[in-house]
Amino acid sequence: MATREEITSGLAEILEEVAGVNPDDVAEEKSFTDDLDVDSLSMVEVVVAAEEKFGVKIPDNEVQNLKTVGDAVSYIEANH
Amino acid sequence: MTSIDVVVTGLGATTPLGGDVASTWDAMVAGRSGVSSLTQEWAEQLPVRIAAQLAVEPSEVLERVRLRRLDRSEAIALIAAKQAWADAGLEGAGLDQERLAVSIGSGIGGAITLLQQDDILEQSGPRRVSPHTVPMLMPNGPAAHVGLEFGAKAGVRAMASACATGAEALALGLDLIRLGRADVVVAGSTEAVVHPLPIAGFASMRAMSTRNDDPERASRPWDKNRDGFVLGEGAGAIILERADHAAARGARVIARFAGAGVTSDGYDIVQPDPECRGGIRAMQMAIRDAGLTGADIKHVNAHATSTPVGDMGEIRGIRAAIGDHPVITSTKSMTGHLLGAAGALESIATILAIRDGVVPPTINLDDPDDALDLDVAALKARQLDIPAAINNSFGFGGHNVAVVFTRP
Numbered sequence: 001m002a003t004r005e006e007i008t009s010g011l012a013e014i015l016e017e018v019a020g021v022n023p024d025d026v027a028e029e030k031s032f033t034d035d036l037d038v039d040s041l042s043m044v045e046v047v048v049a050a051e052e053k054f055g056v057k058i059p060d061n062e063v064q065n066l067k068t069v070g071d072a073v074s075y076i077e078a079n080h
Numbered sequence: 081m082t083s084i085d086v087v088v089t090g091l092g093a094t095t096p097l098g099g100d101v102a103s104t105w106d107a108m109v110a111g112r113s114g115v116s117s118l119t120q121e122w123a124e125q126l127p128v129r130i131a132a133q134l135a136v137e138p139s140e141v142l143e144r145v146r147l148r149r150l151d152r153s154e155a156i157a158l159i160a161a162k163q164a165w166a167d168a169g170l171e172g173a174g175l176d177q178e179r180l181a182v183s184i185g186s187g188i189g190g191a192i193t194l195l196q197q198d199d200i201l202e203q204s205g206p207r208r209v210s211p212h213t214v215p216m217l218m219p220n221g222p223a224a225h226v227g228l229e230f231g232a233k234a235g236v237r238a239m240a241s242a243c244a245t246g247a248e249a250l251a252l253g254l255d256l257i258r259l260g261r262a263d264v265v266v267a268g269s270t271e272a273v274v275h276p277l278p279i280a281g282f283a284s285m286r287a288m289s290t291r292n293d294d295p296e297r298a299s300r301p302w303d304k305n306r307d308g309f310v311l312g313e314g315a316g317a318i319i320l321e322r323a324d325h326a327a328a329r330g331a332r333v334i335a336r337f338a339g340a341g342v343t344s345d346g347y348d349i350v351q352p353d354p355e356c357r358g359g360i361r362a363m364q365m366a367i368r369d370a371g372l373t374g375a376d377i378k379h380v381n382a383h384a385t386s387t388p389v390g391d392m393g394e395i396r397g398i399r400a401a402i403g404d405h406p407v408i409t410s411t412k413s414m415t416g417h418l419l420g421a422a423g424a425l426e427s428i429a430t431i432l433a434i435r436d437g438v439v440p441p442t443i444n445l446d447d448p449d450d451a452l453d454l455d456v457a458a459l460k461a462r463q464l465d466i467p468a469a470i471n472n473s474f475g476f477g478g479h480n481v482a483v484v485f486t487r488p
Contacts, residue, residue, distance in 0.1 A: 020145030041149075044211040 002080070004028070007054065007073045014049045018042050028070030036069075056080040084258045087488060089331045090168025090319030091428050092160040092268075096312050096415050099136030100163055104425075105432050108440040109461045113296035113414050115310050122276045128288045130295040131274045132312035132416030149212045150225065151190035152272035156315040157222035158229060160424075161266050165230060168319040169331055170264070178234055181262035182227040183253040184317070185239030185246065185269045187420025187475070190217030192275050222270045226317075234262040242475030243383070245269045246316065246423025247483050251340035253320045254483075263325040268317035268424040279311060285350065289386060299417075300444035301384035301410035302391050302452050309385040312416030316424030318431075333488040335431045338372070338468070341365025345478030352390045356397030358480040359383075363401035363470060366482035372468055374402040377484070379439055379469035381430040382456075384410035385417045392451050394472065399454060407464050408456045409433075413443045423473035423481065430471040431485050439464050 002010070012026035019042045025035070032038040038046065047058050050072065056079045058066075066072045093100065096114025097107035107114070114132040123129045138147060138155040147155055161184070165171065193216040200208050215221055220238035227236035235256070239249040246269030253267035282288050289308040291298035299310040326333055343365065345358040353359075367374060380398055384391045391410075398408060411429050418425055433439055438461050445458040468486040473479075 018145075018148075020143070041211040048207060 002054065004073050004077060007076050008069060010053055011050065011069060011072060014046055014053065018045045018049060026069055028068065028073060030069050031067055032069070050076065054080045085323035086254050086257045086320055086337045087323045087326050087333045088318055088335045088337055088431055088485070089321045089326050089333060090164040090170065091334065091431065092163030092167060092317040093315065093425055093428055094134060094136060094156050094159050095314035095425055096132035096135055099141070101428060103135070105429070108411055108414055108429060109438055111414065111441045111443045111459065111461065113443060114312065115295040115298055115416050117292070117295050126276060126279055126283065128279050128283045128290055129292045130289070130298055130310060132310055133274055134313055149216065151193040151216040151221060153186050153190060153270045154216065154222045154225050156272060157184055157268070157270035157317070158225050160268060160270070160315040160317040161226040161229065164266065164317040164319050170319065173329060175264060177231040179263040180230060180232040181234040181237065181256050181265045182223045182232045183237040183239060183249045183256065183265055183267040184223040184226055185249040185420055186219055186222055187240070187242045187245050187271055188273050188278065189219035190221055191273045191278060193217040195275060195277055226266055230266065232266065241479040242477050243417065243419050243422055244473040244475035244479035244481045245420035246425070247427060247471060247473035247481035248342060248423065248479065250318060250320070250337070250423065250427055250483055251342055251481055254337055254340050257320060257322050263322045265320040266317060267320050268315065269421045270315035271419045271421040272313045273419070274311060274313050282311065287387060297444050299386045299413050301386045301413050301442055302395070302449050302456055303445050304447045304449055306386045306388060306391065308387055309412070310416035312418040314415070314418045314421050314425060316421060316428050318424065318427060335434055335485045336488055337483070338486045339366045339368070339370030339484040341369060341482045343480045345480065347478055349478070350476050352393055352474060354389060354393045356393040358478060359394060359397040359472060359474060360401045362480040362482040363397065363472065366470060366484045370468070370484040370486065372484065376468045377402050377406050377470050378464060378466045379430070379433055380406045380408045381426045381433070381469065381471040382408050382410050383472045383474045385412055390474070392449060395452060395454055402470070404454055407439045407462055408454055409439050410442045410456065411440055413445070423471065426473065427471045427483055427485070430469045434466045434469055434485055434487055437463060437465055
């Protein structure tokens with residue numbers, strides 16, 4: 001089981017690779033769109049990469065609920 | 081014909097000879113070849129293992145994250161357009177975006193993206209296909225990305241007429257300004273299909289040179305031993321501007337874009353008309369549109385791709401439409417054939433020939449075709465006073481485009 005910190009740092013790596021987000025800016029309270037400038041197409045890439053990295057399945061109807069990094073961490077923590 | 085004069089105020093390019101206009105032009109005048117061996121593993125199985133690849137990789141210019149959302153053809157169109165924009169002094173010029181248009185085409189479009197994503201689809205399934213696939217492969221992608229970069233709101237046009245695309249994109253830009261639809265047009269073309277499938281396709285047509293052991297000498301227009309074209313990649317962009325608009329902002333004018341002629345052969349889907357009738361009509365139309373006569377045209381940047389039939393047909397066409405006096409060149413002897421991007425790059429070469437009074441050479445012309453009876457600046461650049469010049473581009477589908485540039 002990965003800790004919340006480990007999941008956050010894994011997401012930060014993905015966000016850097018896909019969208020050029022500075023890993024230092026990634027924190028649980030940050031919104032993907034408003035704070036980190038991740039557009040809708042890049043969010044699709046983030047989700048697919050996160051599924052692979054953490055061995056989870058994130059259905060499309062779940063993605064719209066993942067507003068912040070913390071939302072994604074919670075989902076991954078609960079489902080992987 | 082029209083009271084609206086159109087001028088060229090900026091140039092940009094990334095080519096097999098250099099990462100910008102200045103380095104490309106220096107190499108052209110020096111007669112250097114941009115053709116080299118394809119050393120990629122995928123090339124081993126191909127009958128053609130040479131190409132004119134970019135001198136400067138897009139990754140040296142654009143940042144990584146931006147690049148991964150751009151097809152290679154889009155990336156290099158953007159690089160060329162940004163250079164042209166800066167060259168024209170348009171950075172921070174506060175242009176009216178509703179009077180700014182883009183006309184940038186491609187012969188083939190985002191083929192590399194299409195093929196790479198198809199590999200992913202086959203190997204890993206549909207969920208792994210990039211969400212950026214469609215905007216990367218769509219043929220209007222290069223024009224759209226350039227339009228976004230500068231906030232163009234007077235229309236973003238994407239010409240597609242195979243190897244005539246670049247010249248026809250310029251002709252469309254000329255029309256847009258003359259018709260009053262824009263004051264400034266970022267015009268040009270791009271091509272990036274150095275990939276096994278397009279190469280195999282052209283090779284199956286027996287259209288490409290197979291001089292694999294001597295890449296720099298493979299593109300040899302009008303030479304007796306020419307055996308087909310050499311594929312090149314690159315992009316060129318030209319800032320077209322209404323003359324009074326350019327004057328009002330004190331812009332430097334490089335040349336006047338005086339006229340264009342566009343015709344179609346109605347002859348064959350890929351074979352050029354050996355009599356070059358459509359090409360002759362395009363040249364005549366462009367010269368008339370410019371208010372000139374054949375006698376005024378001192379230089380021709382020919383389409384001449386190094387194929388057995390096309391090269392000599394064009395020579396007969398130039399003689400019929402212009403006369404026996406112009407000094408001709410085929411810069412494809414150095415750059416290879418950039419397909420849709422050829423017309424933009426060769427128009428840039430034509431404009432610089434006028435500016436500098438020099439015709440770049442046709443290299444590799446060691447043993448001229450017996451029927452070659454015009455001056456094609458063989459092997460060495462030629463000093464020449466050039467008040468007016470023409471660039472020809474012909475494409476699969478029977479497209480013929482000629483564009484005339486003059487001194488400002």
